[in-house]
Amino acid sequence: MPPVPPVPPVPSASPVPPEHAADIARLLAMAVAGIGGAERPGQVAMARAVQTAIETGEHLAVQAGTGTGKSLAYLVPAAVHAISEDATVVVSTATIALQRQLIDRDLPRLAAAIAPALGREPVFAILKGRRNYLCLQRLRGGPADDQDEALFDPGAVSAIGRQVQRLHEWAATTKTGDRDELVPGVGEPAWRQVSVSARECLGAQRCPFGTRCFAELARDDAGRADIVVTNHALLAIDALEDFDIFPEHDVVIVDEAHDLVDRVTSVASDELSAAAVEVAARRCGRMIEEKAVARLRDAGLGLERMLADVPEGRMDMLDEALASALESVRDAAAGCAAEFRTSAQNDEEPDRLAARRAALAAVGDAADAAERILGAFGPAIADRPDVVWLDRPSAEESGRPSTLRVAPLRVGGLLASRLFRPRTAGLTSAPARATTRASRDGNTRWPGRELTSGPRSTTRAAESCTLPGTFRRRGATASPTPTWTRSPSSSRQRAAVPSGCSPRCGRRARRPASCAGG
Numbered sequence: 001m002p003p004v005p006p007v008p009p010v011p012s013a014s015p016v017p018p019e020h021a022a023d024i025a026r027l028l029a030m031a032v033a034g035i036g037g038a039e040r041p042g043q044v045a046m047a048r049a050v051q052t053a054i055e056t057g058e059h060l061a062v063q064a065g066t067g068t069g070k071s072l073a074y075l076v077p078a079a080v081h082a083i084s085e086d087a088t089v090v091v092s093t094a095t096i097a098l099q100r101q102l103i104d105r106d107l108p109r110l111a112a113a114i115a116p117a118l119g120r121e122p123v124f125a126i127l128k129g130r131r132n133y134l135c136l137q138r139l140r141g142g143p144a145d146d147q148d149e150a151l152f153d154p155g156a157v158s159a160i161g162r163q164v165q166r167l168h169e170w171a172a173t174t175k176t177g178d179r180d181e182l183v184p185g186v187g188e189p190a191w192r193q194v195s196v197s198a199r200e201c202l203g204a205q206r207c208p209f210g211t212r213c214f215a216e217l218a219r220d221d222a223g224r225a226d227i228v229v230t231n232h233a234l235l236a237i238d239a240l241e242d243f244d245i246f247p248e249h250d251v252v253i254v255d256e257a258h259d260l261v262d263r264v265t266s267v268a269s270d271e272l273s274a275a276a277v278e279v280a281a282r283r284c285g286r287m288i289e290e291k292a293v294a295r296l297r298d299a300g301l302g303l304e305r306m307l308a309d310v311p312e313g314r315m316d317m318l319d320e321a322l323a324s325a326l327e328s329v330r331d332a333a334a335g336c337a338a339e340f341r342t343s344a345q346n347d348e349e350p351d352r353l354a355a356r357r358a359a360l361a362a363v364g365d366a367a368d369a370a371e372r373i374l375g376a377f378g379p380a381i382a383d384r385p386d387v388v389w390l391d392r393p394s395a396e397e398s399g400r401p402s403t404l405r406v407a408p409l410r411v412g413g414l415l416a417s418r419l420f421r422p423r424t425a426g427l428t429s430a431p432a433r434a435t436t437r438a439s440r441d442g443n444t445r446w447p448g449r450e451l452t453s454g455p456r457s458t459t460r461a462a463e464s465c466t467l468p469g470t471f472r473r474r475g476a477t478a479s480p481t482p483t484w485t486r487s488p489s490s491s492r493q494r495a496a497v498p499s500g501c502s503p504r505c506g507r508r509a510r511r512p513a514s515c516a517g518g
């Protein structure tokens with residue numbers, strides 16, 4: 001992982017004029033009345049703090065107890081900013097429950113309540129990764145060949161088949177194609193048969209369902225929205241990749257911020273198993289030279305043999321034989337990918353194009369993961385940005401393959417340069433969760449000033465702390481992670497942000513720019 005460049009100093013921000021603070025309290029009161037609640041001091045204080053952060057361009061971290069009404073405290077200033085500045089605000093959550101609360105309950109009522117004061121209703125939309133939406137092309141064309149290991153298990157096939165049948169019935173009625181709206185839900189193997197990753201998508205221009213595509217429609221809605229609600233995973237993809245998923249935005253609000261680091265780490269991780277290599281080889285089928293596919297299959301078998309002798313857990317050294325097996329997988333998968341690229345034709349019919357995309361995605365993932373795992377052992381142990389470990393299934397998980405996993409040790413630097421530097425960020429969480437997280441990461445207390453305190457909860461704003469995952473007081477560490485409180489979020493400073501500094505950009509840049517991620 002390249003070193004993260006230091007954040008340039010930002011001049012001290014001036015305080016928000018008192019009349020703006022009064023406005024936000026009045027609008028919050030309208031919103032609270034619209035929802036049918038009662039005014040709470042912590043909520044008003046938090047709304048003013050969010051308003052100040054947005055106006056001054058300084059980052060803000062707030063912990064507020066249950067019952068504070070955090071969502072209205074950030075949604076009201078977010079709506080004011082979006083409408084008055086003709087801008088977009090992105091609001092990210094960790095859980096589906098909170099997303100649903102914002103989209104189904106808080107935002108519709110808030111929009112109606114404050115519309116008279118703002119001149120119009122704020123427009124809002126929800127946007128998730130492409131894998132979260134039903135893919136009409138895959139639904140019609142059928143799954144990629146043997147796309148999931150579970151399909152090798154005859155016992156699992158009938159259960160998956162019933163779920164897929166239910167998905168076909170649901171597809172005829174759903175208006176959003178959003179997986180989270182299917183109740184009860186289906187397992188991952190069934191869902192994968194009717195959805196695609198961004199790498200597998202044909203692209204709206206070439207797809208026969210491009211104009212009706214659920215993922216594309218959600219993206220269009222997001223493009224017209226003042227407030228876009230999303231999840232931490234998509235926020236991470238947008239931040240780490242070199243293409244834009246969300247409309248241009250200068251403010252991001254992260255609720256349930258205690259989960260952000262884990263979600264970002266997950267997005268920035270890779271995995272490789274012999275089963276995944278076999279799946280990639282099956283997907284290649286007869287679309288490319290048989291010799292290239294046989295080489296990939298042999299490389300997968302070689303990896304399987306090697307992994308059988310590797311102890312479970314963290315790997316600090318890479319055995320020569322395992323390194324050779326990984327090189328074979330990388331080279332064979334890259335060879336297949338090259339064959340696909342050279343044999344590509346512009347006028348391929350959609351089903352064949354979809355099969356090629358699915359195979360190309362699988363061999364690309366295998367080659368990238370093998371390359372990243374090999375590269376992780378290059379630097380001295382103390383300097384390694386990634387950690388590698390073998391995840392071996394327990395006796396009860398016989399269907400799951402032994403898997404090599406690779407993940408970044410720290411994501412604070414990535415978040416600093418890719419998410420927080422270009423825009424103003426407001427992060428909020430419940431105190432217990434924030435402090436638990438802080439303690440786990442070596443901090444002993446939440447550094448901040450009290451906004452309000454009451455018998456049930458205290459609302460606090462961090463005045464000076466490093467990025468999530470460390471939660472340390474500014475200046476207490478020589479870490480390259482900058483503080484939250486000085487946000488280079490003006491357009492002048494934004495222009496100075498270097499591009500392409502993500503260690504993942506070389507890999508992800510291959511995704512089409514129109515992808516909704518995931």
Ligand code: SF4
Nearest residue numbers: 135136201202207213
């Ligand atoms: S555009 Fe992509 S996600 Fe949408 S239907 Fe087509 S292939 Fe599926």
